[in-house]
Amino acid sequence: MLSLNNVTKSFSGVFEPVLKGINLSLKEGEFCTVVGANGSGKSTLLKIISGEYFADSGEIRRNGEVAQVVQDVNKGTIPAMTMLENIALSRMKTPRFAFYRRHATEAIANVRSLNIGLEKFIDQPLGILSGGQRQTVATLMALISGRKILLLDEHTSALDPKMQKELMEYTARSVRELQVTTLMITHNLEDAVKYGDRLIMMHKGRIVADIGGKEKSELKIQSLLEMFHRFENQSLMHEGGEKCPLT
Amino acid sequence: MSIDLIVNGLQQGFILAIIAYGIMIPFRFLDFADLTADGAYPLGGAVCAVCMLTGMHHITVVAIPASMVGAGIMGICTALIHLKLRVNSMLAGIILSTMAYSVNLRVMGKPNIALFDCGGLFQESIGHNILIIAAILAVCVIPFAVFLRTDFGLRFRAVGMNPNLAKQQKISIEKYTIFGLFVSGTMFGLAGSLIVQLQNYMDVGIGVGILIHGLASLMIGEVMVGNATLSQQLVAPLLGALVYQQAQGIALSFGLAPSDLKFFTGSVVLLVTALPKNRILKRA
Numbered sequence: 001m002l003s004l005n006n007v008t009k010s011f012s013g014v015f016e017p018v019l020k021g022i023n024l025s026l027k028e029g030e031f032c033t034v035v036g037a038n039g040s041g042k043s044t045l046l047k048i049i050s051g052e053y054f055a056d057s058g059e060i061r062r063n064g065e066v067a068q069v070v071q072d073v074n075k076g077t078i079p080a081m082t083m084l085e086n087i088a089l090s091r092m093k094t095p096r097f098a099f100y101r102r103h104a105t106e107a108i109a110n111v112r113s114l115n116i117g118l119e120k121f122i123d124q125p126l127g128i129l130s131g132g133q134r135q136t137v138a139t140l141m142a143l144i145s146g147r148k149i150l151l152l153d154e155h156t157s158a159l160d161p162k163m164q165k166e167l168m169e170y171t172a173r174s175v176r177e178l179q180v181t182t183l184m185i186t187h188n189l190e191d192a193v194k195y196g197d198r199l200i201m202m203h204k205g206r207i208v209a210d211i212g213g214k215e216k217s218e219l220k221i222q223s224l225l226e227m228f229h230r231f232e233n234q235s236l237m238h239e240g241g242e243k244c245p246l247t
Numbered sequence: 248m249s250i251d252l253i254v255n256g257l258q259q260g261f262i263l264a265i266i267a268y269g270i271m272i273p274f275r276f277l278d279f280a281d282l283t284a285d286g287a288y289p290l291g292g293a294v295c296a297v298c299m300l301t302g303m304h305h306i307t308v309v310a311i312p313a314s315m316v317g318a319g320i321m322g323i324c325t326a327l328i329h330l331k332l333r334v335n336s337m338l339a340g341i342i343l344s345t346m347a348y349s350v351n352l353r354v355m356g357k358p359n360i361a362l363f364d365c366g367g368l369f370q371e372s373i374g375h376n377i378l379i380i381a382a383i384l385a386v387c388v389i390p391f392a393v394f395l396r397t398d399f400g401l402r403f404r405a406v407g408m409n410p411n412l413a414k415q416q417k418i419s420i421e422k423y424t425i426f427g428l429f430v431s432g433t434m435f436g437l438a439g440s441l442i443v444q445l446q447n448y449m450d451v452g453i454g455v456g457i458l459i460h461g462l463a464s465l466m467i468g469e470v471m472v473g474n475a476t477l478s479q480q481l482v483a484p485l486l487g488a489l490v491y492q493q494a495q496g497i498a499l500s501f502g503l504a505p506s507d508l509k510f511f512t513g514s515v516v517l518l519v520t521a522l523p524k525n526r527i528l529k530r531a
Contacts, residue, residue: 068415078408080475081401088398089405089416095398103398125475 001028001181002049002149007058009044018044020205022058026198028148029179031172033192035224036202037232042185045202046151049183064148064181069138069155076138079127083118083137084108086126090141107144132163139167143174150175152184156191164188168195189228193221203231252496254373260492261380262438262445266461267468267484268388269434274465275480276395277427278407282340282458283325286347287318287432289454291439293354294318296449299365307368314440315433321347322432326425344454351451359450367444380441384485387437391430392481403427404477456509463512464488466519491515 002025009019019041026032034042047053050066067090070076077086088104108122118133126134135155142150152171156164172195175182186192192199199216201209201224208231211219266284273281291314298310321343328339352358369376394400405413406423413420443449468487473479498511 075409075411078405078412080408081404085401089401089412092398092402092416095402097397097399099396100398100401101396 001030001063002026002183003059003061004045004049005059005061007048007055007060009041009048009053009055016205017056018205019048019055022205022207024200024207026181026183028063028181029176030198031175031182031196032184032198032200033196034183034185034200034202035187035189035192035228037228039204040202041205042202043153046153046183046185049149050151062149065146066149066151067142067145067147068151068153069135069142071154071157073131073134073138073158077126077134077141079134080125082123083126083129084122086137087141087144090145130163132159132167135159135163136167136170139171139174143178143180148181150180150182152182152186154185154187157187164191172196189221189224193219193224199224201227201231249500252500253493254377256492256496257489258373258377258380258445260489261377261384262441263460263464263492264485264488265384265387265434265438265441266457267464267488268391269431269438270458270461271465271480271484272427272431272434275474276404276407277424278410279326279329279424279428280337280340281322281325281428281431282337283322283343283428283432284340284435284458284461285454285456286340286344286351287321287435287454288439288457289351289451290321290347290354291315291318291436292443292449292453293351293439293451294436295440295443296360296362297354299362299367299444300360302365310444311437311440315436318436318439319429319432322428322430322435323425325432326428330421330424347454348451355449355451358452359448362443362447362449365447367447368441369445376445383437383441387434388481388485392477395477395481456512459509459512459516460491461488463516463519464491466516467491467494470519470522 004022004024007019007022008017010017022041022045034045036042044053046068048055048060049062050068068076078089081089084101084104087108088100091104091107092100108119118129118137121129121133126137129137135158139152139155155171156167159167168191171184174180182196184196197216198210198212199219200207200211209227266288269287270281270284273279294314294317295310298313325336325339325343328334328343329336332339334342368379395404402413402416402418403423403426405416405418406420406427410420439453442453464487465484466487467490468483468485469479471486471490472482474483494515495508495511498508499505503511
């Protein structure tokens, strides 16, 4: 569904490449979390997948369009528009000279299972909702957009712990149900361990750990934390880019 | 204040409302500070005046659409200068308006044209004239309001409200900006052609300060009804223009000289712009 082959990316004025030979392949419906310290290249990786940045070299294959939910809710929604209008906008692949209200209402009816409990606000400007509620709407917009690849860039990080938990539960349940291939950046290691089928850790522009299957389901937060600190403390040890064995 | 002043204000107010809609479209829906009005409005008037002078039998059928298209093309030029040459939107409007002055003189052949006995839409009866202008306004605004509630209209509004999201949704910001400025230009052209037919006179300087009149109307309307919802945004220019014209009438009836009206307009714009933000003014 999504594959990156030896992708590199540099920025002018920055000596070291931000991404160094990234190889990554995600199957249809796979939910992969990405962790790593600030500056490790996570966001650049997402921007290359979304098409916002172009890679210097390497190959990117996307078997489907990409939807994105970012940390700043103002970038992912239009607060001055109503919730229905925001949802209609995300559903609109081929615009028609037809009233958007009808197809947005149909879209909402079709995804009742993705109920977010905000239906009473459907005709209210999104700006009156709390940050968490708006981010939930932004996630719903991405989920029902019909796009097959979903990129989540720390989409819960600006929310309070309760709202973070609710939105993560909602996201995990929904992507599973819709079989959307998902790549989620998070700084919350607990979420990274708890959610998703696979976990990758990035460090200085490389993927230094790729944990999936049984290994992922048995992964403990303590092991992940130790691994995280080990890379932070001994960053020079992995310049060769070899994958780190899980200890 | 005499009844004549009120009725005249109503007539002028409907025409000013067309200009206010033309200003509102790029400002509110495209987040594009368009200053083309000062050039596009007289261009519409100039095209209409020339059509009337040529003695076309079906004056309204030809003159009004020609004025609208002419001014609409000017709107497209402003959009292209901003989008393709990367010139600031305000500067693009100012440059185009300056250039339009020469174009208008070329179109007219002289700085002013008297149009008595040239026909046109309007008659002696002011009530009849108000009805015609209101009907034309409705014919323009109602389809546009319907358009805004369609898929295309929603995408059009998204361009100004969140360009990043619009790009994500694969909305062509260029196409919608060009379209929006064309529509806005046609509104200015329409208003120009109506005022020329109403006054039976065209002067190359009619556009000076028209932007500020339209902006004052829009601001007054938005202070009165707000601009949070689409319905409020669509009502504000009409209401604002009618109130603004009546306010001018009141000012004149209190003995203000017509030459002081521009100062009055500027003060009104300052007041309504500062009012929602300024606590001191609110308390006063």
